[in-house]
Amino acid sequence: LKGEIITIGSExxxxxxxxxxxxxxxxxxxxxxxxPFYLTSxxxxxxxxxxxxxxxxxxxxxxxxxxxxxxxxDDITSRTVAKALGKRLVLMPEALEYIRRRxxxxxIDVPGTxxxxxxxxxxxxxxxxxxxxxxxxxxxHAGKHLFFVPGVPEEARAIVEQEILPVITExxxxxxxxxxxxxKIFGLTESQVxxxxxxxxxDPSKVSLGFLPVFPENHLSITARSHHGENQAFxxxxxxxxxxxxxxxxxxxxxDDETMEEVVAGLLLSKGVTxxxxxxxxxxxxxxxxxxxxxxxxxxxxxxxxxxNTAKSDHLCVDPxxxxxxxxxxxxxxxxxxxxxxxxxxxxxxxxxxxxxxPSGGSEQKPVGTVYIALCYDAEEGVAVKSRHYQFFGDxxxxxxxxxxxxxxxxxxxxxxxxxxxxxx
Amino acid sequence: LKGEIITIGSExxxxxxxxxxxxxxxxxxxxxxxxPFYLTSxxxxxxxxxxxxxxxxxxxxxxxxxxxxxxxxDDITSRTVAKALGKRLVLMPEALEYIRRRxxxxxIDVPGTxxxxxxxxxxxxxxxxxxxxxxxxxxxHAGKHLFFVPGVPEEARAIVEQEILPVITExxxxxxxxxxxxxKIFGLTESQVxxxxxxxxxDPSKVSLGFLPVFPENHLSITARSHHGENQAFxxxxxxxxxxxxxxxxxxxxxDDETMEEVVAGLLLSKGVTxxxxxxxxxxxxxxxxxxxxxxxxxxxxxxxxxxNTAKSDHLCVDPxxxxxxxxxxxxxxxxxxxxxxxxxxxxxxxxxxxxxxPSGGSEQKPVGTVYIALCYDAEEGVAVKSRHYQFFGDxxxxxxxxxxxxxxxxxxxxxxxxxxxxxx
Numbered sequence: 001l002k003g004e005i006i007t008i009g010s011e012x013x014x015x016x017x018x019x020x021x022x023x024x025x026x027x028x029x030x031x032x033x034x035x036p037f038y039l040t041s042x043x044x045x046x047x048x049x050x051x052x053x054x055x056x057x058x059x060x061x062x063x064x065x066x067x068x069x070x071x072x073x074d075d076i077t078s079r080t081v082a083k084a085l086g087k088r089l090v091l092m093p094e095a096l097e098y099i100r101r102r103x104x105x106x107x108i109d110v111p112g113t114x115x116x117x118x119x120x121x122x123x124x125x126x127x128x129x130x131x132x133x134x135x136x137x138x139x140x141h142a143g144k145h146l147f148f149v150p151g152v153p154e155e156a157r158a159i160v161e162q163e164i165l166p167v168i169t170e171x172x173x174x175x176x177x178x179x180x181x182x183x184k185i186f187g188l189t190e191s192q193v194x195x196x197x198x199x200x201x202x203d204p205s206k207v208s209l210g211f212l213p214v215f216p217e218n219h220l221s222i223t224a225r226s227h228h229g230e231n232q233a234f235x236x237x238x239x240x241x242x243x244x245x246x247x248x249x250x251x252x253x254x255x256d257d258e259t260m261e262e263v264v265a266g267l268l269l270s271k272g273v274t275x276x277x278x279x280x281x282x283x284x285x286x287x288x289x290x291x292x293x294x295x296x297x298x299x300x301x302x303x304x305x306x307x308x309n310t311a312k313s314d315h316l317c318v319d320p321x322x323x324x325x326x327x328x329x330x331x332x333x334x335x336x337x338x339x340x341x342x343x344x345x346x347x348x349x350x351x352x353x354x355x356x357x358x359p360s361g362g363s364e365q366k367p368v369g370t371v372y373i374a375l376c377y378d379a380e381e382g383v384a385v386k387s388r389h390y391q392f393f394g395d396x397x398x399x400x401x402x403x404x405x406x407x408x409x410x411x412x413x414x415x416x417x418x419x420x421x422x423x424x425x
Numbered sequence: 426l427k428g429e430i431i432t433i434g435s436e437x438x439x440x441x442x443x444x445x446x447x448x449x450x451x452x453x454x455x456x457x458x459x460x461p462f463y464l465t466s467x468x469x470x471x472x473x474x475x476x477x478x479x480x481x482x483x484x485x486x487x488x489x490x491x492x493x494x495x496x497x498x499d500d501i502t503s504r505t506v507a508k509a510l511g512k513r514l515v516l517m518p519e520a521l522e523y524i525r526r527r528x529x530x531x532x533i534d535v536p537g538t539x540x541x542x543x544x545x546x547x548x549x550x551x552x553x554x555x556x557x558x559x560x561x562x563x564x565x566h567a568g569k570h571l572f573f574v575p576g577v578p579e580e581a582r583a584i585v586e587q588e589i590l591p592v593i594t595e596x597x598x599x600x601x602x603x604x605x606x607x608x609k610i611f612g613l614t615e616s617q618v619x620x621x622x623x624x625x626x627x628d629p630s631k632v633s634l635g636f637l638p639v640f641p642e643n644h645l646s647i648t649a650r651s652h653h654g655e656n657q658a659f660x661x662x663x664x665x666x667x668x669x670x671x672x673x674x675x676x677x678x679x680x681d682d683e684t685m686e687e688v689v690a691g692l693l694l695s696k697g698v699t700x701x702x703x704x705x706x707x708x709x710x711x712x713x714x715x716x717x718x719x720x721x722x723x724x725x726x727x728x729x730x731x732x733x734n735t736a737k738s739d740h741l742c743v744d745p746x747x748x749x750x751x752x753x754x755x756x757x758x759x760x761x762x763x764x765x766x767x768x769x770x771x772x773x774x775x776x777x778x779x780x781x782x783x784p785s786g787g788s789e790q791k792p793v794g795t796v797y798i799a800l801c802y803d804a805e806e807g808v809a810v811k812s813r814h815y816q817f818f819g820d821x822x823x824x825x826x827x828x829x830x831x832x833x834x835x836x837x838x839x840x841x842x843x844x845x846x847x848x849x850x
Binding site: 009010011012013014015016017018019020022023024025026027028029030036037038039040041042043048052070071072074105106108111113114131152154208210212221223279282283284285286287288290291292294295296297300301302303304305306307308310311314315344345358359360361396397400 | 435436437438439440441442443444445447448449450451452453454455461462463464465466467468473477605607614615616617619620633634635636637638640646648701704707708709710711712713715716717719720721722725726727728729730731732733735736739740769770771783784785786818819821822823825
């Protein structure tokens with residue numbers, strides 16, 4: 001069965017906003033055996049919405065529409081859908097009650113305009129919105145399955161996951177099964193990944209590969225299809241995945257939705273290792289990434305963002321003479337920061353980064369992108385510290401991002417190493 | 426005149442890749458007086474490409490298509506376009522020469538497959554690709570203007586800028602001019618914004634408004650159109666903007682591409698105020714946002730992420746008795762953190778946040794989302810500190826994000842206040 005996605009909003013067609021909903025919803029449709037066919041964006045324009053909807057209904061069995069369900073007058077999706085499908089627009093008491101409760105929970109009176117969000121085409125089934133006030137709805141129509149969600153990405157995603165996918169799985173006989181794995185790689189370029197995997201053989205009628213650079217990572221997707229069942233698709237997938245893992249090895253840090261910080265957090269928790277960080281150019285980005293993971297207080301003790309030199313001395317016990325001799329951006333200072341943060345926090349590991357994010361602050365000897373990373377850990381003869389120099393490229397945002405990623409990679413490698421002393425990176 | 430954008434690629438319709446070309450091209454079309462109507466994505470599928478192209482040609486005057494011009498067998502755009510328009514596919518010597526030179530420049534032999542990229546529908550005009558090897562092309566067809574560019578975003582953008590916009594400006598009489606402003610708001614819900622601005626009168630034939638929630642902010646776009654010239658469009662815009670600013674006041678923190686952190690950074694720099702921050706639940710997010718701005722070392726001294734209680738005592742001189750009496754998440758501790766960070770850093774302002782980001786760690790008295798923010802500053806009688814309790818809602822990510830945004834808003838309000846003592850928030 002084929003599907004289409006229609007995203008509605010003048011901010012989309014006029015280019016003010018990049019449409020992130022279509023790709024997300026498309027991926028989720030594939031996962032339940034629906035093949036996306038067209039993705040269309042139209043403005044808050046009655047004629048265009050009606051035309052796009054009716055064409056999609058004429059072409060495919062599943063249509064998911066996002067946008068135009070808000071409380072303001074430019075939100076005309078429900079009215080237009082009702083007209084296009086020849087249905088009345090009715091006030092859904094269930095939706096109204098739902099909206100009322102959402103506002104009540106926050107202690108806000110229901111604004112008059114919010115009631116508009118309870119108006120839906122006759123025959124709609126309300127889809128709960130676990131995040132926002134605008135509920136979605138489902139209209140079974142002439143053997144087709146039409147779903148409507150708000151345009152706010154988090155809300156659209158939540159309704160797709162919690163409400164729409166279960167309906168599709170229950171209502172639509174499965175035609176094909178897909179197994180998909182995204183291998184996440186840090187440390188190789190796209191071309192290097194391709195060179196490593198290009199001789200692996202697979203049946204292209206069953207498997208497709210995708211190469212996707214997501215700075216500073218490279219993601220490699222493997223999609224396996226089978227008409228015979230989920231297990232068959234998984235078997236095909238596993239074979240290819242195994243070959244990929246054999247040639248790529250430990251540059252694969254995770255898979256699917258796992259982020260680098262989640263992988264590192266998982267390792268820290270399972271090994272019972274505690275950590276503190278000392279940052280400069282990344283300005284808190286490493287600590288922020290390490291603490292996005294729920295339960296991070298079990299392994300993360302503190303972070304010091306020593307932007308000024310005195311901050312480095314005050315909290316990390318970095319000798320001011322070291323800074324004046326080697327400069328704040330140097331291996332000795334990075335190492336002193338790592339030692340200092342480990343000592344002051346009493347954690348198992350201390351990690352530090354110092355460098356020049358740019359655009360200004362670079363010199364001939366230490367150009368923008370010069371970065372030192374250091375890691376301090378307990379060794380037999382006391383504490384040991386390792387550091388390394390990197391030259392990164394790109395704008396301020398990219399240099400900060402790749403620096404934090406490399407620091408996470410250091411922690412990952414340290415936690416995976418048989419003997420930290422052998423940890424080369 | 427209306428325009429459409431068609432992006433081609435199976436990675437788009439299957440959701441592996443977010444389509445960034447459409448929004449970019451749409452924005453550029455608007456800037457030269459072409460109104461985008463539909464944005465469509467289709468896979469590398471002959472039937473779908475042909476259908477999408479012919480429908481677009483039937484509906485609008487300008488069509489820009491991206492994708493499917495690469496050297497591999499799944500790149501079928503040119504062949505399909507030729508078929509759809511009833512034109513022969515011909516080898517363009519100009520394009521071949523162009524491709525040859527691109528490879529030569531890199532010292533690589535032209536691969537046999539690359540010659541495919543010189544095959545174009547009869548009557549095409551080659552559009553130079555300043556970045557990659559795949560040239561684009563322009564087909565004037567039955568009074569319509571059809572443009573084709575590769576899917577790689579950087580290449581598509583370069584051809585649009587350097588080749589397509591000049592052709593449009595020269596070939597198509599200008600029908601309208603657009604002036605656009607996005608007002609960025611923090612502190613009101615979408616409905617509240619709407620309630621405030623709904624009685625402002627404007628000519629809907631000349632002005633359109635867009636309401637866009639981008640958590641935790643709300644963005645309000647004003648688009649003014651004029652048939653008479655750029656200045657006229659700006660005049661219309663300015664009138665509406667002035668009315669909006671009059672009713673919304675200082676909840677508007679910035680406009681267009683400005684971020685909250687850039688606005689705060691600009692104020693800190695222009696007023697010569699220095700700052701240090703003490704974080705807990707946000708884990709470095711506030712510091713990270715404050716330091717994304719180039720030159721942040723001029724106002725940002727340090728950040729302490731005191732995740733553990735000892736870290737709060739070690740670096741911020743928070744009395745452990747205070748923590749045991751009131752709890753780490755409390756107004757007295759938030760205030761002590763703000764005082765501590767200001768004192769230890771010697772900056773003009775100290776900002777602190779303490780709270781519960783969840784999902785665990787909440788209690789009946791202090792549920793997930795409980796947050797205290799405090800700001801410490803120099804007053805006549807020494808240092809003064811203000812704090813406030815908030816109850817935020819949502820998942821860990823949202824609670825951390827809105828907390829950091831609210832702290833930035835505190836700094837902004839402090840810097841704008843005539844007398845900080847009056848600063849109410």
